[in-house]
Amino acid sequence: MQNISYVLDQSDEQWIEGLRPAKNVGPEVTGTLLKLLALVPPTAASPATSAELEQQRRLVDKSGFFVPENFQDQRNRVLRSIVQRQGQREFRIALIGAYGSKCAMTGCGVVDVLEAAHIHRYMGKDTNIVSNGLLLRADVHTLFDLNLIAVEASTMRICIAPSLAGSSYEKLGGRPLARPSNSEYEADKMRLEMHRTLCKW
Numbered sequence: 001m002q003n004i005s006y007v008l009d010q011s012d013e014q015w016i017e018g019l020r021p022a023k024n025v026g027p028e029v030t031g032t033l034l035k036l037l038a039l040v041p042p043t044a045a046s047p048a049t050s051a052e053l054e055q056q057r058r059l060v061d062k063s064g065f066f067v068p069e070n071f072q073d074q075r076n077r078v079l080r081s082i083v084q085r086q087g088q089r090e091f092r093i094a095l096i097g098a099y100g101s102k103c104a105m106t107g108c109g110v111v112d113v114l115e116a117a118h119i120h121r122y123m124g125k126d127t128n129i130v131s132n133g134l135l136l137r138a139d140v141h142t143l144f145d146l147n148l149i150a151v152e153a154s155t156m157r158i159c160i161a162p163s164l165a166g167s168s169y170e171k172l173g174g175r176p177l178a179r180p181s182n183s184e185y186e187a188d189k190m191r192l193e194m195h196r197t198l199c200k201w
Helices: 002-010 027-036 047-063 071-086 089-098 138-145 189-197
Strands: 114-118 133-137 149-152 157-160
Touching (some): 089 114, 138 149, 149 189
Antiparallel strands (some): 114 133, 149 157
């Protein structure tokens, strides 16, 4: 019950009277309780990831990041957010060229929603190489970063988390990953395998 008080307190809700919030409640427990208490909508992400996302949302709310001073400020924040998500300019342009302006997983050709996804997380300029990237539609990029979509390096086919079964993403499971125009730009199999090992399913 003190764990529940902790989660309620963290969500700026009134905690259970007489039961002070527990300390050092792990992300797995926090994520599970958030779902049970319906404080966040159901998500396919793991309880630990859900808890981390919720913590980041609270930090953003407290910092006022989503409270722009005026319309122009709001517009600039939105554009800055899009640019950050799409990835560094040169890296993204290189991936657009390599994948013929199409998402490597869905085949979507609307360039405005295509983002430069790192297979192995960004660790400076050396990781901004085409073989460490995939051109992905924005929503698929998010799922890839949340380890809900991956690629089996041995077959170069897309696999999806069981939690996505029954969703519109289910049809991606088993599809071959698109191959870039030049074989030297092929997605690095070792990095794909490293990403796949992060997926706990």
